[in-house]
Amino acid sequence: MQNFDYMTPTRLIFGKGVISKLPEVMSSFGKKILLTYGGGSIKKIGLYDKVKELLKDSEIYELPGIQPNPKYDPSVLDGVRICKEKNIDVILSVGGGSVLDCTKAIAAGAKYDGDPWDLISYKVKAKAALPIVDIITLAATGSEYDSGGVISRTETNDKIGYVDSLLYPAVSFLDPTYTFTVSKKQTAAGCADAMNHIMEQYFCEDSTLLNDGFMEAGLKSLMVNARKCLDNPEDYTARAEMMLDCTYGCNGIYALGNSASGWPCHGMEHALSAYYDITHGEGLAIITPRWMKHILSDKTVDRFVKYGVNVFGIDSNLDKFDIANKAIDETYKFFESIGIPMHLKDVGIDESRLGEMAHHVAENEGLENAWAPLNEQDILDIFKASL
Ligand code: NZQ
Ligand code: ZN
Numbered sequence: 001m002q003n004f005d006y007m008t009p010t011r012l013i014f015g016k017g018v019i020s021k022l023p024e025v026m027s028s029f030g031k032k033i034l035l036t037y038g039g040g041s042i043k044k045i046g047l048y049d050k051v052k053e054l055l056k057d058s059e060i061y062e063l064p065g066i067q068p069n070p071k072y073d074p075s076v077l078d079g080v081r082i083c084k085e086k087n088i089d090v091i092l093s094v095g096g097g098s099v100l101d102c103t104k105a106i107a108a109g110a111k112y113d114g115d116p117w118d119l120i121s122y123k124v125k126a127k128a129a130l131p132i133v134d135i136i137t138l139a140a141t142g143s144e145y146d147s148g149g150v151i152s153r154t155e156t157n158d159k160i161g162y163v164d165s166l167l168y169p170a171v172s173f174l175d176p177t178y179t180f181t182v183s184k185k186q187t188a189a190g191c192a193d194a195m196n197h198i199m200e201q202y203f204c205e206d207s208t209l210l211n212d213g214f215m216e217a218g219l220k221s222l223m224v225n226a227r228k229c230l231d232n233p234e235d236y237t238a239r240a241e242m243m244l245d246c247t248y249g250c251n252g253i254y255a256l257g258n259s260a261s262g263w264p265c266h267g268m269e270h271a272l273s274a275y276y277d278i279t280h281g282e283g284l285a286i287i288t289p290r291w292m293k294h295i296l297s298d299k300t301v302d303r304f305v306k307y308g309v310n311v312f313g314i315d316s317n318l319d320k321f322d323i324a325n326k327a328i329d330e331t332y333k334f335f336e337s338i339g340i341p342m343h344l345k346d347v348g349i350d351e352s353r354l355g356e357m358a359h360h361v362a363e364n365e366g367l368e369n370a371w372a373p374l375n376e377q378d379i380l381d382i383f384k385a386s387l
Contacts, residue, residue, distance in 0.1 A: 030089025070102035079106030097141030101149030140190030142250035144172035159274035189281030191226035197249035206259035262370025295372035
């Protein structure tokens with residue numbers, strides 16, 4: 001078991017109707033609020049009006065139109081500008097992970113005098129950030145309980161995971177009823193994203209019995225509950241369980257004491273969504289089983305056996321490589337069964353830029369140091385197998 005130093009300062013307020021606490025929470029940070037949101041889903045579900053009504057005594061400025069795979073230019077830059085011009089006290093993010101990630105970059109940029117990209121690209125360490133409150137409307141990223149945000153810069157094809165302990169939300173509101181309207185596509189992608197967050201922590205050198213059990217339960221819960229959400233989008237219990245599964249995903253709590261894994265599938269997927277603007281969870285679902293097949297070896301097989309037996313109930317008496325291969329097939333079949341397109345070609349990616357993307361990943365993601373090390377050729381092979 002490895003040493004660790006862990007703290008999550010985020011207050012989680014969970015359940016139906018918890019938004020009634022919003023005025024009390026927001027007033028503790030000040031009067032001037034920047035409200036950030038996406039392309040309009042919060043208006044369709046009545047949440048925008050509700051927030052405005054609850055906060056009628058505050059001074060609210062707005063940054064709408066934050067896109068999936070949130071963009072540095074214009075969203076981060078516009079948000080930073082508003083915060084500085086209006087002397088904003090606190091940012092309220094209402095939407096999915098993209099809105100919240102963008103909000104995190106804005107929160108740090110608002111307290112920095114130079115170009116916010118200096119912070120996102122780790123050239124400069126932020127000294128402060130504005131407080132963030134969020135109402136998360138999509139179960140997927142876990143951004144509501146972690147200190148990271150992923151920002152895309154279109155002109156350089158960069159998609160960078162910007163992590164800093166200053167970026168934890170101060171308060172996250174999690175009301176599962178707000179996820180009732182999430183489409184089947186985004187529900188499935190959210191499930192795949194959260195499952196992959198767990199796998200990125202599960203497949204490592206040194207794990208504990210406690211963590212393995214926690215993560216295996218998380219994976220099983222996600223599979224069962226995502227199916228229920230797809231069958232009945234207004235199943236409160238399923239939406240609630242899925243929401244909390246996702247919230248735990250990226251916070252590190254699943255893997256306290258585990259050795260680092262290198263998060264290889266995320267390293268590879270971020271190139272796909274940077275170059276082609278695809279849905280992150282779909283990219284992960286496509287890559288994951290191909291990555292598994294690629295790294296299966298004498299060194300890694302025992303982890304796959306544990307995964308196969310405990311998550312999918314595969315007969316533990318079989319040959320260990322049979323168990324591992326069955327587990328990989330089950331992973332593929334599950335993603336396919338919830339409607340995820342399982343080939344890069346299905347999401348508009350052909351072979352033309354695979355080499356360029358593999359080079360970008362090899363240069364920027366440090367996957368030579370992953371649990372199962374990947375060089376540029378390995379990455380290219382995984383991309384090709386995903387076509
Ligand atoms: O833009 P609006 O109109 O709000 O619509 C969104 C968007 O089109 C819609 N949506 C959100 N809530 C809804 C809803 N539609 C109906 N009803 C609702 N209640 O869903 C679409 C996708 O939203 P988005 O925020 O992009 O999805 P998600 O939460 O999956 O976030 C994906 C982003 O998070 C990053 C990904 O790379 C990607 O950029 N990640 C962030 C992480 C983190 N902060 O820790 C970790 C992840 O690994 C991931 O990389
Ligand atoms: Zn992810």
